[in-house]
Amino acid sequence: MTYTADNSRYQSIPYQRSGKSGLLLPKISLGLWHNFGSVDDSSNSRRVLLYAFDKGITHFDLANNYGPIFGSAEKTLGKVLKQDLHPYRDELLISTKAGYNMWDGPYGEWGSRKHLVSSLDQSLKRMGLEYVDIFYSHRPDPETPLEETMAALSHIVKQGKALYVGISNYSVEQTKKAGELLRNSGTPCLIHQPRYSMLDRWIEDGLLDFLEKEGIGCIAFSPLAQGLLSNKYLNGIPKSSRAANPHGFLQSSRITTELVEKLKQLNDIASKRKQSLAQMALAWVLKKPGITSVLVGAKNIEQLEDSLGCLKNLEFTADELTKIDGLLKGIKF
Numbered sequence: 001m002t003y004t005a006d007n008s009r010y011q012s013i014p015y016q017r018s019g020k021s022g023l024l025l026p027k028i029s030l031g032l033w034h035n036f037g038s039v040d041d042s043s044n045s046r047r048v049l050l051y052a053f054d055k056g057i058t059h060f061d062l063a064n065n066y067g068p069i070f071g072s073a074e075k076t077l078g079k080v081l082k083q084d085l086h087p088y089r090d091e092l093l094i095s096t097k098a099g100y101n102m103w104d105g106p107y108g109e110w111g112s113r114k115h116l117v118s119s120l121d122q123s124l125k126r127m128g129l130e131y132v133d134i135f136y137s138h139r140p141d142p143e144t145p146l147e148e149t150m151a152a153l154s155h156i157v158k159q160g161k162a163l164y165v166g167i168s169n170y171s172v173e174q175t176k177k178a179g180e181l182l183r184n185s186g187t188p189c190l191i192h193q194p195r196y197s198m199l200d201r202w203i204e205d206g207l208l209d210f211l212e213k214e215g216i217g218c219i220a221f222s223p224l225a226q227g228l229l230s231n232k233y234l235n236g237i238p239k240s241s242r243a244a245n246p247h248g249f250l251q252s253s254r255i256t257t258e259l260v261e262k263l264k265q266l267n268d269i270a271s272k273r274k275q276s277l278a279q280m281a282l283a284w285v286l287k288k289p290g291i292t293s294v295l296v297g298a299k300n301i302e303q304l305e306d307s308l309g310c311l312k313n314l315e316f317t318a319d320e321l322t323k324i325d326g327l328l329k330g331i332k333f
């Protein structure tokens, strides 16, 4: 059936500029790391993508190796773009990345100009696109000069293959240097993509402040700690969860009795706020000044609908915040 986007799609979700740039991102963006690969049900993946766009989620985040198999999430998006979303290309922000292991040999990963340029060319082919909106260096490379990696990003923008560039998983020090190199090259860093959730707060030790000061946006990945910050694991490990999935990247050994006890108490706080635990965890990330957007993963429409519900209550009382901090103090994740 021919897809027509919902006319009310821009009425429910707020948009925020990425740092000091002109680019508006939805407060909730959709990531295709899991659930969009060749091992997944492609009709479900299509439904989630179209549902997201109908709800005003204009930003889809990918990487060269999202799948499994590597590259297949980009192919899934490419099919949906061709079949359904092609008329809406100018309403969409599509990002991809290169830097993690993608193909065999010395050029299949890390931060050389050779890897970044070739990888983006492959990504564009898989998605059937002429350009991406944001291209990221997926991780810092300790053995390639940062100058080379940043010059490659700038080159890609000048070629017209990306409109903006970003960095992911860079420390504060690396971000400072990368930001300066990019600014000097005339293609300023649009955004940083770090992991951030109630369970992993490393960006509070300087990175977030630096990004705000420099006018660089911040889009947080794994805000639900891959689903741990939901009610899913309160009574064991469900068969259909990421922790039970061999491709899941969430080791079941991390779901300790101590952690589950904390999650139950967090769930009680969320219930009192009339939210699911997932909604509270997303609201908690979004309340932080400097956070442009949260990148959620969603296995189905129901999860995405639930996550979008967080926007109804983004405020926290001082008492709630103290209780959350007290509960999670010392938790190693």
Ligand SMILES: NC(=O)c1ccc[n+]([C@@H]2O[C@H](COP(=O)([O-])OP(=O)(O)OC[C@H]3O[C@@H](n4cnc5c(N)ncnc54)[C@H](OP(=O)(O)O)[C@@H]3O)[C@@H](O)[C@H]2O)c1
Pocket: 030, 031, 032, 033, 034, 035, 061, 062, 138, 168, 169, 193, 220, 221, 222, 223, 224, 225, 226, 227, 228, 230, 231, 232, 240, 241, 242, 243, 278, 279, 295, 296, 297, 298, 299, 302, 303, 304, 306, 307
């Ligand atoms: N730059 C990087 O290095 C990097 C690394 C990782 C991720 N990312 C990006 O960030 C995106 C999001 O990461 P993520 O998938 O780890 O995010 P996440 O939102 O923390 O976890 C997603 C998982 O949580 C569960 N879930 C989602 N919504 C739920 C809800 N409302 N209620 C209950 N469970 C819910 C689902 O798990 P089940 O499948 O178990 O149901 C889902 O697969 C990725 O797709 C990718 O774009 C980037």
